[in-house]
Amino acid sequence: MRAPRSRGRLARLIAPDRPTVVFRVLWALLILWTEIGSFWWSLVGCRWPDRVFTKSKLKLEKPTHVLLVSDVKVPPPISGSRTLRNVMSDVYQRKAWSAATGLRPHVVVFLGDTLSAGSSMESDNEFRKYVDYFHTTYPLDPRIETIYIPGNSDVGLGVSSAFASRVHKRYVKYFGPLNQRHLLANHSLVAIDAPGLVDEDYVRAARGIPFDQWPPLPDGPVEFVKRLAEEGRPEPVVLLSHIPLHRPESRKCGPLRERGTSIQRGAGPGWQTTLEKHTTRFLLQSLSPVAIFSGDNRDYCDIAHALPSGKGEVHEITLKSFSPSRHITRPGFQLLSLLPHENTPEHATDYCLLPSTHSGVKSVYIPFLILQCIFIVIAHLRSGRSSDSPLPSYSDSPREKSHSRADSWSAPGNYNSEQTRRGRNGPWLDPFAPSMQSALSPDIDAPPSMQSPVAARRPRLRVPIADRGPQTGGQFAWTFTFRGQRRRVGFRLPTAMDGRASSGVSRAVLRGLVRTLWVPGTLWMALLWWYA
Known part of the structure; x- marks a missing residue:
């Protein structure tokens, strides 16, 4: 009878054993949860803050929902310069944006730094492709009103007037005015050109003119704020x-900030962490806002400013970055609800956090991969022990036991053969010697003529595999006498495996991972292609 042919490598790769199938299913579920489900799960408790309004007011008016995001920093669409980190950042933003827009906002506000290199684009054609790529990454329903606020990465900061004029015209063409006001739900949303305000302050300081005596630049942010204040x-x-x-640098940002406790003052080529003191006083005195939202710092900050008019204080919330950043672990965005009550319009705000940018790799993929490797090593060692045993194996069925009792002592490879008597590498060992009478195993069935009536009735013990050749390092034995018979206990300390054993384990782990991970790897690549 011909021996059954073993399955080929391709067959074992496609239709493996049960543990491999189980690991494939678990990997697929983990990937779907980490890459898609975690974004929606992180926003389970993220709801519009309408609960702070009274039910009587909500029956009369419906609030307007405003989604605020900051520092999306979409990279330029140059395929040659995109690294794996840029691709993963883009994929993360697409998934995060899909989850955030699932809250169905009425208005979306981008608080600056929409483009990571908008001010460095040389030609208008490159800038147009850049803007198209941004809209591909952040698609929006045309019915949703969108407000864009310029950031220093969009229009630059501290650049020459000729270059700034060209960049500003290009930005206005695709994103709207630099300074603008929108009336929403009986509220006035005033968006100012903060980089332009800093540049104008630099010009004023260079000329040595006090802020109170400074003639505003035409179409600048100072002129825009003064005109709003005059309208009243x-x-x-x-x-x-x-x-x-x-x-003040000692002002604490609150418990939601990840790094540090406050925003430190600083400035450099193309950036500045905060506005100047007199500029801040000018904005608060001229507009008397009820709420302030800012970005640029990438981390959360909530502080209170005292109004110069003595009408109390106003909270400023600096939003977390929406895109992945080394400054924070979890990106986020802000929700703003505006209730258009006729007499006393109200507003309420709340924050939402997105999944950690590296949580999938650090807390899911790597631990589960280590767990699978441990399982493969244990399974390999167990199968190796059973295959290396020189003892004959018998079935428990009576039919096979009757054949094995008569044939096992003369069949090649059993204890009566020359190979077994002399062992693999050692001298002859008689399993029925007086010193081995206590080590009889239920797996070895001696001929009835050699069994004593007592031995036939008593429970038989497993024969230890003593004839394995010379002992290797780390193996110890203890011999003693118990009830008139010599006993021997051996054990092996955990030591480094030899070359063949280590190579066998490595091959088993690699083979098991390849059989398992090609299916979830294909799924992960499909998701990456879908979002990229």
Whole structure:
């Protein structure tokens, strides 16, 4: 009878054993949860803050929902310069944006630094492709109103007037005015050009003119704020600025900040952490806002500013970055609800956090991969022990036991053969010697003529595999006499495996991982292609 042919490598790769199938299913579930489900799960408790309004007011008016995001920093669409880190960042933003827009906002506000290199684009054609790529990454329903606020990465900061004029015209063409006001739900959303305000402050300081005597630049942010103050509209003002307002360095940002406790003052080529003190006082005195939202710092900060008019204080919230950043672990965004009550319009805000950018690799993939490797090593060692045993194996069925009792002592490879008597590498060992009478195993069935009546009735013990050749390092034995018979106990300390054993384990682990991971790897690549 011909021996059954073993399955080929391709067959074992496609239709493996049961543990491999189980690991494939578990890997697929983990990938779907980490890459898609974790984004939706992180926003389970993220709801519009309408609960702070009274039920009587909600019956009369419906609030307007505003989604605020900051520092999305979409990279330029140059395929040659995109690294794996850039690709993974883009994929993360697409998934995060899909989850955030699932909250169905009425208005979306981008608080600056929409493009990571918008001010460095040389030609208008490159900038147009850049803007198209941004809209591909952050698609929006045309019915949703969108407000764009310029950041220093969009229009630059501290650049020459000729270059700044060309960049500003290009930005206005695709994203709208630099300074703008929007009336929403009886509230006035005032968006200012914070980089332009800093540049104008640099020009004023260079000329040595005090802020109170400074003639505003035409179409600049100072002129825009003064014109709004002269109009004196009654709607509550929500101030939107990319650069945070001035505050003392000792002012704490609150418990939601990840790194540090406050925003430190600083400036450099193309950036500045906060506005100047007199500029901040000018904005607060001229607009008297009821809420302030800013970005640029990448981390969360919530502080209170005292209004110069003595009308109390106003909270400024610096948003977390929406895109992955080395400064934070979990990106986020802000929700703003505006209730258009006729007499006293109200607003409420709350924050939402997205999944950690590296949580899938550190807390899911790597631990589960280590767990699978441990399982493969244990399974390999157990199978190796059973295959290396020189003892004959018998079935428990009576039919096979009757044949094995008569044939096992003369068949090649059994204890009556020359190979067994002399062992693999050692001298002859008689399993029925007086010193081995206590070591009879239920797996070895001696001929009935050699069994004593007592031995036939008593429970038989397993024969230890003593004839394995010379002992290797780390193996110890203890011989003693118990009830008139010599006993021997052997054990092996955990030591480094030899070359063949280590190579066998490595091959087993590699083979098991390849059989398992090609299916979830294909799924992961499909998801990456879908979002990229």
